[in-house]
Amino acid sequence: MKELSGEQVLLRILLGESDRQDGKPTYQAIVEMLRREKISGVTVLRGITGYGAHSHPHTANILRLSQDLPIIIEVVDSQETIERVLPQIEQAVHGGLITMEKVRVIKYIGEK
Numbered sequence: 001m002k003e004l005s006g007e008q009v010l011l012r013i014l015l016g017e018s019d020r021q022d023g024k025p026t027y028q029a030i031v032e033m034l035r036r037e038k039i040s041g042v043t044v045l046r047g048i049t050g051y052g053a054h055s056h057p058h059t060a061n062i063l064r065l066s067q068d069l070p071i072i073i074e075v076v077d078s079q080e081t082i083e084r085v086l087p088q089i090e091q092a093v094h095g096g097l098i099t100m101e102k103v104r105v106i107k108y109i110g111e112k
Contacts, residue, residue: 002040002077004077004105006104007102008104008105009078009079009100009101009103010102011077011089011098011099011100012098012101013098014071014073014098015027015073016095017069019093019094019095019096021092026071026092029092031073033092039077039081039085040076041076042074043073047071049069076103086098
């Protein structure tokens with residue numbers, strides 16, 4: 001298991017639930033690629049509401065159920081590791097937002 005502590009990088013990818021790559025959801029394709037590349041870990045979050053560059057609302061409201069809810073993918077790893085996989089992520093994301101920021105890892109321990 002990889003050890004992470006101190007200053008690392010948080011990569012955040014925002015896209016739509018209906019975005020596709022090679023017939024599967026883009027978020028799933030990205031997670032599979034990150035696992036193959038031995039990235040420390042990834043979390044995919046499904047939003048309940050939001051909008052992007054076109055200000056088109058996406059919501060889980062029962063009266064207006066969207067099939068394109070916001071998806072957030074968060075990845076924490078070293079700067080070098082994130083930069084190594086970033087070109088593959090940029091190629092996979094055709095609409096959305098990718099951000100990167102420095103974070104301080106307090107604790108990263110796998111289950112025993």
